[in-house]
Amino acid sequence: xxxxxxxxxxxxxxxxxxxxxxxxxxxxxxxxxxxxxxxxxxxxxxxxxxxxxxxxxxxxxxxxxxxxxxxxxxxxxxxxxxxxxxxxxxxxxxxxxxxxxxxxxxxxxxxxxxxxxxxxxxxxxxxxxxxxxxxxxxxxxxxxxxxx
Numbered sequence: 011x012x013x014x015x016x017x018x019x020x021x022x023x024x025x026x027x028x029x030x031x032x033x034x035x036x037x038x039x040x041x042x043x044x045x046x047x048x049x050x051x052x053x054x055x056x057x058x059x060x061x062x063x064x065x066x067x068x069x070x071x072x073x074x075x076x077x078x079x080x081x082x083x084x085x086x087x088x089x090x091x092x093x094x095x096x097x098x099x100x101x102x103x104x105x106x107x108x109x110x111x112x113x114x115x116x117x118x119x120x121x122x123x124x125x126x127x128x129x130x131x132x133x134x135x136x137x138x139x140x141x142x143x144x145x146x147x148x149x150x151x152x153x154x155x156x157x158x
Contacts, residue, residue, distance in 0.1 A: 011038050012076035012102075014094065015045045019087030024048055026137060027082060030107075033141045034080060037148050041072040073097060078151065080144060083120055083131075084109040094120065094129070104129040105147045107140050 011034050015027040028046030035043070044050060073079070079097040081090055083106045097104050106123075108116045110133050123129035130147060134140045 011040045012073050012079045012093075012097070013040050013042045013045055014079065014081035014083075014087075014090045016082075016085035016087035016090060017045065017050060018089065020085045021050070023082060023085050024050070026140075029137055030080070030082060030140060030144065033144060037145075038078075041076060042069070069093070070096065073102075074100065076102065078102065078148065079104045080147075081106045082140075083107065083116060084112045084114060086114060086117070091117065091120065094123070098123060098127045098129065103151055105144065106131045107143065108133050109135065109140075111135060 013027070013031050013034060015023065015030075024046065025048070028048065031040050031043050031046040034040050073093060073096060076097075079094070079102045081094055081104065083090060083094075094104065094106065104123075106120055106129060108120075108131065110116075116131075120129075121131050124131045132143045132147075134143055
């Protein structure tokens with residue numbers, strides 16, 4: 011599982027990311043669990059000793075390895091948008107979670123993917139609702155498909 015959440019775009023939702031990652035870990039291995047770490051500053055400071063090209067290569071490798079992408083897209087982030095775009099190109103199963111009460115407006119480039127690329131974009135109000143949406147999304151992926 012590849013979890014996307016804002017790092018340099020703002021860390022206001024870091025505690026929420028940690029909770030969602032904890033929930034995801036009950037369903038499988040989360041390759042990007044560090045996104046939920048409280049010690050990861052908006053500057054990406056605990057990764058200060060890592061070269062940006064290395065971070066890019068590492069994250070793209072993780073994205074390739076992932077079966078599923080779950081993105082919390084409330085906090086605007088260029089990096090998260092880029093990750094989603096790459097995941098779409100890789101034909102990954104993608105769930106985007108957005109909290110309308112945040113006061114932010116979700117980009118049409120994200121919300122529009124649900125009709126054009128098959129990405130699931132779901133609004134939620136509370137953490138529990140987001141966890142329930144994640145569980146439903148993952149359970150749907152595990153259902154056997156039937157041929158007509």
